[in-house]
Amino acid sequence: MIKRAELLAIVKDRLMLGLIGLVVMMALITVLVTLIRLNASDVQIPIRYTDYGTANIYRNQWFALYIFPIFALVVAGVNAFIATKIYSLDRLIALSLLGITTFILVVGLIVTNSILNLAPSV
Numbered sequence: 001m002i003k004r005a006e007l008l009a010i011v012k013d014r015l016m017l018g019l020i021g022l023v024v025m026m027a028l029i030t031v032l033v034t035l036i037r038l039n040a041s042d043v044q045i046p047i048r049y050t051d052y053g054t055a056n057i058y059r060n061q062w063f064a065l066y067i068f069p070i071f072a073l074v075v076a077g078v079n080a081f082i083a084t085k086i087y088s089l090d091r092l093i094a095l096s097l098l099g100i101t102t103f104i105l106v107v108g109l110i111v112t113n114s115i116l117n118l119a120p121s122v
Contacts, residue, residue, distance in 0.1 A: 020098060033113065033116070038066070040062055046059055047065060047115065068112040075104060075108070079097055080098070
């Protein structure tokens with residue numbers, strides 16, 4: 001549980017609040033993009049690509065693509081919570097964690113968008 005004193009210290013730090021807001025915004029953008037662009041289909045769609053020796057494209061049903069926004073929400077929630085707990089110990093580590101989380105969510109949004117471009121539209 002986050003204590004009141006920790007929360008007040010975070011609220012006074014604009015950079016920390018900005019990074020938390022950016023992390024939440026990136027997660028919500030990923031969720032919205034997926035919900036808007038994902039269509040129900042009977043066609044199996046690509047969900048994963050591996051290139052170990054021979055190239056393999058794994059296919060599954062359309063609802064398997066909901067794992068991307070779930071991943072974004074879990075990463076954003078867990079890392080924002082951890083950053084707020086670490087903030088009282090070391091501000092720089094908390095800010096670095098949120099910066100890395102933002103980068104991960106940007107890459108996740110790019111991958112989600114690329115995968116959804118492969119999915120057939122109805």
